[in-house]
Amino acid sequence: MGNTNNFTHPMSLFISSVFCIFALFSEAANTITQGQQIKDSENHTIISSGRIFELGFFSPDDSSSRYVGIWYFNIAAKTIVWVANRENPIAKRDGILTIGEDGNLILLDGNGNSIWSSNLSTNTSYSAATLMDSGDLMLSSNDSIGDPNKAYWRSFDHPTDTFLPGMKARLNGTQENHMFKSWKSSTDPSAGNFTMGVDSRDPPQIVIWENTKRRWRSGHWNGLEFLGVPDMKGLYYYGFKLVTDDDGTKYFAFTTQSSSQLLRFRITYDGYEKELLWNETSKEWTLLQSQPNNSCEEYNKCGDFGRCTAEGSPICSCLKGFKPKNSDEWSKGNWSGGCVRESLLQCQTNNSMKSDGFWELKNVKLPDFADLVLVKDVDECRERCLGNCSCNAYAYVDGINCMIWNGNLVDNLQFEEDAYGRSLYIRLSHSELGGESNIILIIIIVVLAVFGALLLSISIWVLWRCRPKLKGSSVSRKEDNEIPVFDNNKSKEYSTECFSSEIISDMSGGGPELPLFNFNCIAVATNYFSNENMLGQGGFGPVYKGKLPGGQDIAVKRLSKKSGQGILEFKNEIILIARLQHRNLVRLLGCCIEEEEKMLIYEYMPNKSLNSFIFDPAKQAQLDWSKRFSIIEGIARGLLYLHRDSRLRIIHRDLKAGNILLNEEMNPKISDFGMARIFGGNQNEANTVRVVGTYGYMAPEYAMEGLFSVKSDVYSFGVLVLEIVSGRRCTSVQQTENLNLIRRAWNLWQENKGLELLDPSIKDSCSENEVLRCIQVGLLCVQDSALNRPTMSSVMLMLEGESISLPLPREPTFTSMRCSIDKDLFMESLEAVSSNNISLSTVIGR
Numbered sequence: 001m002g003n004t005n006n007f008t009h010p011m012s013l014f015i016s017s018v019f020c021i022f023a024l025f026s027e028a029a030n031t032i033t034q035g036q037q038i039k040d041s042e043n044h045t046i047i048s049s050g051r052i053f054e055l056g057f058f059s060p061d062d063s064s065s066r067y068v069g070i071w072y073f074n075i076a077a078k079t080i081v082w083v084a085n086r087e088n089p090i091a092k093r094d095g096i097l098t099i100g101e102d103g104n105l106i107l108l109d110g111n112g113n114s115i116w117s118s119n120l121s122t123n124t125s126y127s128a129a130t131l132m133d134s135g136d137l138m139l140s141s142n143d144s145i146g147d148p149n150k151a152y153w154r155s156f157d158h159p160t161d162t163f164l165p166g167m168k169a170r171l172n173g174t175q176e177n178h179m180f181k182s183w184k185s186s187t188d189p190s191a192g193n194f195t196m197g198v199d200s201r202d203p204p205q206i207v208i209w210e211n212t213k214r215r216w217r218s219g220h221w222n223g224l225e226f227l228g229v230p231d232m233k234g235l236y237y238y239g240f241k242l243v244t245d246d247d248g249t250k251y252f253a254f255t256t257q258s259s260s261q262l263l264r265f266r267i268t269y270d271g272y273e274k275e276l277l278w279n280e281t282s283k284e285w286t287l288l289q290s291q292p293n294n295s296c297e298e299y300n301k302c303g304d305f306g307r308c309t310a311e312g313s314p315i316c317s318c319l320k321g322f323k324p325k326n327s328d329e330w331s332k333g334n335w336s337g338g339c340v341r342e343s344l345l346q347c348q349t350n351n352s353m354k355s356d357g358f359w360e361l362k363n364v365k366l367p368d369f370a371d372l373v374l375v376k377d378v379d380e381c382r383e384r385c386l387g388n389c390s391c392n393a394y395a396y397v398d399g400i401n402c403m404i405w406n407g408n409l410v411d412n413l414q415f416e417e418d419a420y421g422r423s424l425y426i427r428l429s430h431s432e433l434g435g436e437s438n439i440i441l442i443i444i445i446v447v448l449a450v451f452g453a454l455l456l457s458i459s460i461w462v463l464w465r466c467r468p469k470l471k472g473s474s475v476s477r478k479e480d481n482e483i484p485v486f487d488n489n490k491s492k493e494y495s496t497e498c499f500s501s502e503i504i505s506d507m508s509g510g511g512p513e514l515p516l517f518n519f520n521c522i523a524v525a526t527n528y529f530s531n532e533n534m535l536g537q538g539g540f541g542p543v544y545k546g547k548l549p550g551g552q553d554i555a556v557k558r559l560s561k562k563s564g565q566g567i568l569e570f571k572n573e574i575i576l577i578a579r580l581q582h583r584n585l586v587r588l589l590g591c592c593i594e595e596e597e598k599m600l601i602y603e604y605m606p607n608k609s610l611n612s613f614i615f616d617p618a619k620q621a622q623l624d625w626s627k628r629f630s631i632i633e634g635i636a637r638g639l640l641y642l643h644r645d646s647r648l649r650i651i652h653r654d655l656k657a658g659n660i661l662l663n664e665e666m667n668p669k670i671s672d673f674g675m676a677r678i679f680g681g682n683q684n685e686a687n688t689v690r691v692v693g694t695y696g697y698m699a700p701e702y703a704m705e706g707l708f709s710v711k712s713d714v715y716s717f718g719v720l721v722l723e724i725v726s727g728r729r730c731t732s733v734q735q736t737e738n739l740n741l742i743r744r745a746w747n748l749w750q751e752n753k754g755l756e757l758l759d760p761s762i763k764d765s766c767s768e769n770e771v772l773r774c775i776q777v778g779l780l781c782v783q784d785s786a787l788n789r790p791t792m793s794s795v796m797l798m799l800e801g802e803s804i805s806l807p808l809p810r811e812p813t814f815t816s817m818r819c820s821i822d823k824d825l826f827m828e829s830l831e832a833v834s835s836n837n838i839s840l841s842t843v844i845g846r
């Protein structure tokens, strides 16, 4: 009829342009408010404010069904991370997403039928649904838009198949939480047969299920990593962690290294967990890892008490002491029946012959369904297992403690040699342990005995021949001990002249010369390294007090033999270290090199170390607030010098209260600096490279990956600051409170109750501003990400500049469970991590 009017009428032109502007506007919005409609027919979408995610209607490939979903805004090939109506597609392009009168988010089809709803019984009018840059769709009242704490409903709590940064994969008591459900096929978002989630039995694991059957598991979480994922080292890089919520519930979450990184985990329709990272250059998703990665990783591939070895042929075998339950099936390659014991355990037969023992299976993914027992050491763990006949195996794992298997050993995966599984101790009857290899054993023993005798006679002969040459040395060596044993009687015969005629000096000629002490002088000075003179036992060897003939007090550090350096390199390092001079560093007076014996002679600090004050209730009050503050400043200055001002750029790597010494005036002096250069800084000697440091003070990236930088020292400094302020050890286990120091500091600071952290014995002397500033600086230094931690020079500025406003720290999560499980130094489990040749020397920056 009169439809031409529409094109000519000026008013209608006006209306349609207004409409266009409105449409444009609504497309860029990130929020749906009550009354607004997202219409499929109009191609409406909402986009998160940072233009990262987009929500709207889509059809999967090869399908015309319409779904509401969330995808990455900037990625051309639509990557769906969430689907609302996965079970209930809309047939035509006529769906409408809106907020109903009761405040619920609802999806209607063209006829106004409800297809999907957020299904809350809330009763707020005025709701708004906001798409966040995290990919989370949040429903809240319109006066608290985007506030996750006030959201009624979040798509993150109702995920489909994708685990995004910031999502919480919750532990559910001791139950399973099948949180992520796969699509049915690559083109059908409805829930498929595979789920991924958390098995909350302590210690928790990530599991993939096929319906209710397990298909893959990550292995147990030890506070840092999942023990069954050899690639997990890389994962911490992406910030995987177990977090305890305010209400005491726990969840796994991960963060990306930088906010611009797009990273996701997905359970695919065919049952694989995939970790994918977007590569902006190649415009592709890079597969970081995929599980199960080979058929050995499929759950319990070889049955109970079986063992799967990926390179094996066949891949399945029975554990030692076990035989196939059904040997016909087993030989046909049907391993599902598993294995049974070949001979009963002593405790099962009441045969009082010999008690059962354990056989160590190295480098395995520990079996499923462990019982956790808290014990004090590995021996007690073993006892616990021996004491209960139903115990089939045990393992003692750092970060977890004692695990005991009372049922079958299920899903035993043997890793390759260089992977880093843990050791499982399997209980076997005595006959299994000794029995079968007796003859071989006897042969070996005979051969060894003959060989040993030969060796002994040769060495006696050699010793006898070389006697005159050895005379100068008064040191005899004990095989296993790292420290040579001193022979008191002999040494008295020799000169106690102190300074050797030799002086070691820098090759280049410049710089200070360093006296070389005679061994015997040092021996006499320390009363032959007597126990009474021992000041302490550090990671690099014991320290003794000594008095030189002139009356000067010295401290002697006797380095353990494993320094892995020759004399020449050692001297060069010492010269470099001796050049480091600063009022907040302990001064090196000289060194002593005699055969394998290497010692460093330092000035003696009468007040010993900081930890003998701040953690000692009787002495705490001697360090009032102003002293403590100046100690903090002094340490910061010393560290800044090491990091920046010295030519060497030394990373300390083991900064802790025990390494801060105090002189007469209670000025702090950092000791043990440069040790990392002597003990670990050489790439050619990967076997001597270990993660040095002290748990509790170790930065996450260092503890996990052996990656160290000046920022790992900053982390340790942060811990130290919090300890000095609070007078508590980061690593102490307090029965009354299970919060560690960093957690506690964070909580109090969050609640504006920072002053409660302060050591009560110095309450009166404190300056509230300084205390709060120190706590904030401490928290800035212990942030999880090394990037976010300040450098020592900014720390100095923050400490000194009263008027500077400090940045806000992020919540530290790494330490939330670690600190209470303190393990000093050289953690076995970490050696594997550190020995992978991470380029130590480049980080040190020679």
Ligand SMILES: *[C@@H]1O[C@H](CO)[C@@H](O)[C@H](O)[C@H]1NC(C)=O
Binding pocket: 041, 042, 043
């Ligand atoms: C919506 O998008 C489809 C496909 O891109 C297009 O064919 C259609 O014309 C669009 N509709 C509107 C109202 O823009």
Ligand SMILES: *[C@@H]1O[C@H](CO)[C@@H](O)[C@H](O)[C@H]1NC(C)=O
Binding pocket: 116, 117, 118, 119
């Ligand atoms: C909403 O709740 C009703 C009844 O409580 C239930 O039948 C329906 O499946 C729920 N819908 C969704 C999407 O959860």
Ligand SMILES: *[C@@H]1O[C@H](CO)[C@@H](O)[C@H](O)[C@H]1NC(C)=O
Binding pocket: 121, 122, 123
């Ligand atoms: C919600 O509020 C409306 C109007 O205020 C009221 O009629 C209705 O009963 C309420 N419903 C619920 C479940 O509280």
Ligand SMILES: *[C@@H]1O[C@H](CO)[C@@H](O)[C@H](O)[C@H]1NC(C)=O
Binding pocket: 034, 126, 142, 143
């Ligand atoms: C919330 O939405 C209602 C209805 O659109 C409006 O009347 C009210 O002012 C809004 N409140 C705020 C705080 O935006």
Ligand SMILES: *[C@@H]1O[C@H](CO)[C@@H](O)[C@H](O)[C@H]1NC(C)=O
Binding pocket: 172, 173, 175, 176, 177, 178
């Ligand atoms: C937690 O476990 C209980 C008991 O099995 C179950 O009913 C509930 O749905 C689970 N919750 C989640 C979030 O999985």
Ligand SMILES: *[C@@H]1O[C@H](CO)[C@@H](O)[C@H](O)[C@H]1NC(C)=O
Binding pocket: 184, 192, 193, 211
């Ligand atoms: C899912 O499991 C059911 C029951 O076990 C089975 O019938 C169906 O074929 C499976 N679907 C797929 C896609 O594997």
Ligand SMILES: *[C@@H]1O[C@H](CO)[C@@H](O)[C@H](O)[C@H]1NC(C)=O
Binding pocket: 279, 280, 281, 282, 286
């Ligand atoms: C991204 O892709 C480009 C081109 O394929 C490649 O050179 C680059 O190494 C990739 N970046 C990452 C971080 O994988």
Ligand SMILES: *[C@@H]1O[C@H](CO)[C@@H](O)[C@H](O)[C@H]1NC(C)=O
Binding pocket: 230, 231, 287, 288, 289, 290, 291, 293, 294
């Ligand atoms: C599969 O596992 C092997 C070693 O077990 C590893 O080298 C490889 O990178 C893994 N592949 C993926 C995609 O995770």
Ligand SMILES: *[C@@H]1O[C@H](CO)[C@@H](O)[C@H](O)[C@H]1NC(C)=O
Binding pocket: 326, 329, 334, 335, 336, 337, 338
């Ligand atoms: C494998 O062996 C088990 C018994 O050990 C038997 O129940 C099962 O049917 C066998 N499977 C096949 C495919 O032969």
Ligand SMILES: *[C@@H]1O[C@H](CO)[C@@H](O)[C@H](O)[C@H]1NC(C)=O
Binding pocket: 348, 349, 350
């Ligand atoms: C072992 O001895 C106990 C008590 O002497 C008895 O109850 C048990 O049946 C015996 N078990 C076996 C396997 O002989």
Ligand SMILES: *[C@@H]1O[C@H](CO)[C@@H](O)[C@H](O)[C@H]1NC(C)=O
Binding pocket: 387, 388, 389, 390, 391, 406
């Ligand atoms: C041995 O372990 C089983 C299984 O955990 C337990 O039921 C039983 O009480 C334990 N027995 C003893 C003596 O501790």
